[in-house]
Every structure is written in C-alpha cells, then in structure tokens.
Amino acid sequence: MKFTRTLVSLAALVAVGFSASAWSQTKTIYVGMNGGPMEKAYTSQVLPDFEKANNVKVVVVPGTSSDVLAKLLANRNSPQMHVVFLDDGVMARAVNMGVCEKLDDSPVLKELYPFARMKGDVGAGVQLGMTGIGYNTKLFADKGWAPPTSWLDFANPKYKGKVVFQSASSSTFGLHGFLAINRLMGGSETNVEPGFTKWASTVGPNVVEYIPNSAKLSEMIQTGEAGLFPLTPTAVGDLKDKGLPVAYANPKEGAVLLLVDLCVVKNNPDPQLAQKLAQFLLSAPAQSKAAAAGKQIPTNQNATMPPDMQKSLGNLDQLVKKVTVVDWDVINERRAQWDSRWNRQIEQ
Template sequence: MTHLRTILCSGAAGLALLSAGTASAQTKTLYVGMNGGNFERTFTQDVFPDFEKANDVKVVVVPGTSSDILAKATAAKDNPQMHVIFLDDGVMNRAITAGLCEKFKESPELGEIDKSARMKDDMAVGVDMGMTGLAYNKKMFDEEGWASPTSWMDLADPKFQDKVVFQSASASTYGLHAFLMFNRIQGGDESNVEPGFTKFGETIGQNVLEFIPNSAKISEMVQTGEAAIFPLTPTAVSTLQEKGIPVEYAQPKEGSVVLMVTQCIIANNSEPELSQKLAAYLLSADAQSKALTAGNIVPSNPNAKAATPEAEAKLAAFHDYMKTAVTLDWDVINTNRSEWNARWNRTIER
C-alpha cells in the first residue's frame, strides 16, 4: 500500500511539473512599438505589469520614433512582428491609409474615450493628449534677463542667434509642427507651404544652432548652455523638470499644435484577441491614471484621475492650453510629406 501511495504521489508530482511546464510554455509575448525614454519607462514599469499578471502575458516594447515604428510595421506588413503600435496622430494617418491597422472592437473602455481622441472608424485611438508649443532654458533666460517667449516668431529673434535647437521637420513631428505654424504666420497653410520654405532660412534658420532628428539631445544641450529655445510639449517639459533640467513651457499666442499619441492594433497579427484586450486596457481609466501619475502622460479617458495635487495642476494647465490649440490638416500633409521632406533636406537642413 505504501509502495502504491509512493507511485501515486510520484505520478501526481510528475503531472504537476508537467502542468507547470505547459503553463510556462503557454505564456505569450506581445510586442508594442512605441517611443523610448519616458514612454517606454512609464508603460513598462507602471502600466503593463497589471495586464501581464492578469493575462499571463509578457509585453515587450520595441522602442523608436513614430517614423521608425511605422517603417518597421510597413516592412513586416505581410508577417507582422508587432501587435500594437503607438504613433503620433499624423504618422498614424499614414499607417491607417497603408492598411496596417485593425478596427478597435467595441468595449466599455472605448466607450469612455472622448470623441476627439477616436480617429476615423476607430482604426486608432488616442492614449496621450498633447500639443507642441515652445520650451525654453529658464536658467539662461533668467541670467540674460529675457522675458518668457510668447510667439512662434520668437524663434527668429536675433538675440537667439545660434541658440535655437530645431527638430528636423523631415524626421520629427515637433519640427514639422513648428515649421507649419511658422508657415501659417507667413500667410500659408497646409495646402501652400511656399511662404514657409521661402522665408524660414532668412528668419528662424539664421538662429538655428543644430537641427536634431528627435528631442533626445535637448536635455544635454540645455545643461551645456547651448539651447535657449526649442519646440516641445508640456509633457516632455515636465519630464525634463523632474530630472532637474531647468526648462519651462510657453504657450504661443498663435496657438500650440494638437499632438495626440495614438495606438492601433496591427492587422493580421499573431494574437488578435489578446492585442484587442491590451489595447482596450490601455484606454481604461485605471491604466491612464497610472500613466498620468508616473509619466505625465495626459489621458484621453476623462475618468482617469490624477493621484497628486501636482498632477492635477498639470492636467488643468493642459486643458487651458487646449483652448487655443490648432489642428492641422493631416490629409493634405500626408499627401505632400515626401515632397516636403526632400525639399526640407535639400534647401534648409543642408
């Protein structure tokens, strides 16, 4: 009898081990393309873990700019390597047009999202609401006795010669936003960029110390005293401030430019149901409250809550900036973007 009990116990233990091994083998991985830095850190450390535990899944970030992520998704369209991607709204328009995205399924979380954050036919939905305005080196401004900037045209003020850092309009949404606002001030619009291209070099261009592909170098260039003023978002400014970098945000009188980071579910990916589930979770008030508190990521779900008075104040300031924010015509922009990029690289960022 003892021998039989031993055999049975051994068999049960073996089955338990086999079961554990099978469960472990079934743990799935979802790949999410998104911006590195603050975005990657916030979602990896504070947002994804609850979803991973609840669904026995590992979420891995594929970091890169919106342009990088779009290029990777396009190259793998026939055999998708990512499941969900985060892109700036303008770039997301291109992804949708290219057939890379799958429509969001109806869910309670989707139903809570502001209509302004739901792109056409729910092919993509905003997860971070923001705008591009101006930021400046407060330490330098204080030392020089300069007033805070109030206009996009401050980028052309002669006192900032070799002190303007400008993100490339052919590679960065921030740079494109700033260029198109300058173009509007010069009398153009998205259908007519001649004023911008004609006048940029003799105005803002005279002050540019360096054209950078993204905003990663701004922190260093502020600390070394090279950068005085540059296009940036309130969220990015808050992130730099938390690192002790002396920057401030300024809302231009002509308006900032609406910049929404959106997510889409990659069409024909290997885990369609789990991808839909993750995307819905990222729209939830719970997930967006975590992202707001941990990373200053402004929620698209109005039910998301700020955990601290500081976060609540930032959210109130954001809503105030939105009152004068400008929305660009992305259909026109994306139709002409390749031509503009080539012209920018050839005539301005030589």
C-alpha cells in the same frame, strides 16, 4: 540501466508536462512603443495590472514610430506584435497601408477627447501631446527675458544665436514648429510657400543649429547654447527630471496637437486579447497611472494627473480647445517634397 533510462524518460515527460501546462496558462502579448521614459512608465506601473487581471505576459518591443512601422510592414502577413503605439503622423501612414484593425466598440471610446478618436475608430490616441515652446529658464533669467508667449518669438532678433530647431525633415517637433510659423505667415498645410520663402529673413538668422531630433538638447541646454526650441510638455518634463533648467510655454496662438495613437495590428495572433489590451490602455485607470509614472498626458477625459502636472499644464480642457490639429493625410502626401526642400533650402 534500463530502470535508470525509464526514470530519466519519466522525469523528462513530467518536465514537459509542467512546461506545457505553464505555457497554456500564460500567454504572451507584444506591444510596440517608444523606448525610454514611455516604456519605463508602462512596464513599471501600467501593464502589470493587465498582466495580473488576464494571466498574461506583456512584452514591450521598443523603437521609434518609424522603427515599429517598419517591423509591421516586414511581417504584415504574420505579425509578431498585437498592439502598437505610433506618433499620429506615422499612424496615418500605417492606416493607409492597411496594417491596423478597427477597434471594437467600447464605452471607453466615448470617454476620449473627440479628436483622439481616429476616423472609423481604426485607432485612437493613447497619449496627448502638444508641440509648443520649450525654453532655458536659467538663460532667460540671466538675460532678464520674460517667458516666450508666441510662435513668432522664434523670429524675435533678441534670440539671435539662441534658437535650436529640430529638422522638419526628420522630427515631428520641428515640422510642427515650421507649420505653426508658416500658418502665422499666411500659409497652411496646402501652402508652405510663406514659411519657406520668409524663413531666411525671420527665424533663420536666430538658429544656432538644426538638429535631427531632440537627443542633443540636453547638452545644448547645459552649455547655454539652446535658449528656445519646439517641444512638448512631456518632453520638457523629462528634461526637468534630469535636473535641467527648462520650462514649457503654451503659445498664445495655440500649440500643435501631437497624439501618440494606438491600434490593434491586423492579423495578429490573438485579436480578442489584443482588443482587450487596447481598451485597457485607453481606460481612465490605465492613463491615470501612466500620467503619474511618466507624465503621459491622458486622452481619456476621466483620467487624473498628479498635482505637479496639473500645475505645469494648467486647465487641460481649456488647453485642448486651442490646439491646432494638422491634416496628416495632406502632410504625408507632400512630405517627401517638403523634406527635400527643407534640406536643400533651410539647412544647406
């Protein structure tokens, strides 16, 4: 009996020893990012390269940008995530709340489009987006309509009842669309009066429905309800992959820049490894794989895109010269007031 207990104890010690050895050899690092196509692209094609090269396990914590930021704030004294991806508007809030660490100086930062580097390198764009015009190609063909070319097409009476607009109070796409149209009406981020006062006589009559986000678009495109809507090339690509008849049109006035930024979380458990992961994710090889796996448009100028993406987007270097860059600090300062007014005045 005593001999048996000794063997059992020995076996337990050996097991603990192997477990401790395995634990010491493989670290785990956590990344917060959007779920769905983005998570699938990174977990299947991008992150495995970093895992192999560094003998580390990378675990994605999926959620919207707002969800990820909420988790950061809830655990800001002992954060569980090492690196986070946030939409640029949410990232501006995260930086102001002090949850991001300055990126280490690295040659990869110089490879990014200049607008992708945040002030003070406290974060950087990892995916380039631009909110332009998505449209239903089957509906347009059936009606004999030429593809849209301008933000002001949303106010064209011929599209009455065929415009779907995401809520500017809950969607970046909707907010971008509103700000772009407001700008063409003489406004700016510091003056949204033209957009609000003229909406009811311009875009408003064409809108069949305001939706809180883009989740309902698939259904509305299939039924022919949605003809025209603010969207990014990547989101349009995701819809096309589902077999939906959609295309992206770049407005002649320029699309609105939409970045997915990354930052290294302040006070994270392994700052050195987190910085290393951030540099890897910003690199040309990583972004080239993200483009091939999930149509993620690179912010690294040395990255490549598959031929179908290049054909769909055209010359990316030329496109980014025309994008409109919004001031998120100004927007976030006024956002609550705008949201209240949008809900009360536009979607009443």
